[in-house]
Amino acid sequence: MPSSVDALANLPLRDDLVGLHPYGAPQLDVPILLNVNENTHGVPTDVHTAIVAAVAAATHGLNRYPDREFTELRRNLATYLGHGLTPDQLWAANGSNEVLQQILQAFGGPGRTAIGFPPTYSMYPLLASGTGTRYVTAARGAAYAMTPDATARAVRDSAANIVFLCSPNNPTGTALDLDVIEAAYEAGEDARAIIIVDEAYGEFAQKGTPSALTLLPGRPRLLVSRTMSKAFALAGARIGYLAAAPEVADALRLVRLPYHLSAITQAAANAALTHADTLLSNVEAIKVQRDRIVRELEALGLSPAPSDANFVFFGGLADPHGVWEGLLAAGVLIRDVGIPGSLRVTAGTEQETTAFLSALQKLL
Numbered sequence: 001m002p003s004s005v006d007a008l009a010n011l012p013l014r015d016d017l018v019g020l021h022p023y024g025a026p027q028l029d030v031p032i033l034l035n036v037n038e039n040t041h042g043v044p045t046d047v048h049t050a051i052v053a054a055v056a057a058a059t060h061g062l063n064r065y066p067d068r069e070f071t072e073l074r075r076n077l078a079t080y081l082g083h084g085l086t087p088d089q090l091w092a093a094n095g096s097n098e099v100l101q102q103i104l105q106a107f108g109g110p111g112r113t114a115i116g117f118p119p120t121y122s123m124y125p126l127l128a129s130g131t132g133t134r135y136v137t138a139a140r141g142a143a144y145a146m147t148p149d150a151t152a153r154a155v156r157d158s159a160a161n162i163v164f165l166c167s168p169n170n171p172t173g174t175a176l177d178l179d180v181i182e183a184a185y186e187a188g189e190d191a192r193a194i195i196i197v198d199e200a201y202g203e204f205a206q207k208g209t210p211s212a213l214t215l216l217p218g219r220p221r222l223l224v225s226r227t228m229s230k231a232f233a234l235a236g237a238r239i240g241y242l243a244a245a246p247e248v249a250d251a252l253r254l255v256r257l258p259y260h261l262s263a264i265t266q267a268a269a270n271a272a273l274t275h276a277d278t279l280l281s282n283v284e285a286i287k288v289q290r291d292r293i294v295r296e297l298e299a300l301g302l303s304p305a306p307s308d309a310n311f312v313f314f315g316g317l318a319d320p321h322g323v324w325e326g327l328l329a330a331g332v333l334i335r336d337v338g339i340p341g342s343l344r345v346t347a348g349t350e351q352e353t354t355a356f357l358s359a360l361q362k363l364l
């Protein structure tokens with residue numbers, strides 16, 4: 001638990017960190033956890049067996065440092081992503097949060113600016129402040145949509161060095177059209193901006209929603225980050241990754257800690273990737289529940305946003321915090337992202353979704 005603010009004030013904390021709040025999604029002991037967009041289906045038995053065997057084998061070599069270049073993992077990630085990607089275009093770290101932090105360490109820092117488009121992933125400003133990068137924001141349009149013109153203008157006007165595009169966006173759930181990403185890339189030409197497309201929820205996209213991976217050829221400043229925390233049901237293993245031009249990995253090598261990916265992590269990730277089809281088999285079931293949540297919330301008179309992710313953002317609540325508390329009392333934890341009239345819920349199993357929807361109905 002954090003100690004008191006008063007005690008913290010006694011420490012010689014960096015000036016730019018004074019008054020900041022840490023990332024703080026509540027971790028509560030509640031039967032139904034639908035608050036941090038995990039995959040609630042758990043790890044399938046045969047994948048569990050494969051991970052245990054791989055980790056057991058890796059344990060024999062724990063007296064040695066791990067492969068600093070995580071060669072096998074990069075090969076497996078390239079195979080999984082397809083799109084003609086080669087292992088030298090892949091990079092990985094302990095969660096995509098660490099990937100994003102390394103990008104800021106390499107391309108941000110004092111005197112440099114990053115731009116985000118809120119409401120969006122709450123870690124972007126925290127990662128910026130942690131690396132001494134100035135963080136600026138630009139508004140979205142109606143229904144939180146982003147257009148090529150407005151995005152290009154914001155990128156150009158800010159002269160940002162780093163542009164965060166989250167697609168599908170957390171917390172709103174909707175994916176960006178590729179022309180928004182292309183426009184941001186072109187607008188960042190003068191500042192030679194790094195354009196990050198955060199596709200943490202990419203596997204949950206609606207049919208036909210293309211990945212920014214398709215835009216990588218010929219765009220050396222475009223970086224697409226992904227994670228095994230969501231679709232792959234491995235949030236606890238902490239594995240995130242990135243696809244980009246090979247020279248991006250050269251830049252990240254300058255800032256990463258030596259041997260940042262443990263042998264245990266690499267073994268678990270490789271075992272999981274060789275069972276990607278099994279792990280991803282729950283994605284379709286989650287999408288069914290996600291679409292069901294949208295339909296049923298509409299029927300309840302609420303305003304869910306269309307979702308390409310494994311969660312639904314919904315508005316139309318007179319007292320969102322009261323509803324959040326009522327759900328918690330019923331054993332269902334969802335997320336209050338602090339946006340007026342709105343809450344966000346993760347699509348879980350069919351039973352979890354039913355429990356959420358019936359508890360909500362009782363509260364309205």
Ligand code: PMP
Pocket residue numbers: 036037094095096097098121166169170198200226227228229235238239240
């Ligand atoms: N990006 C987005 C948009 C997220 O929602 C999250 C997790 N909540 C992450 C990145 C980081 O995920 P991880 O570090 O587990 O890969």
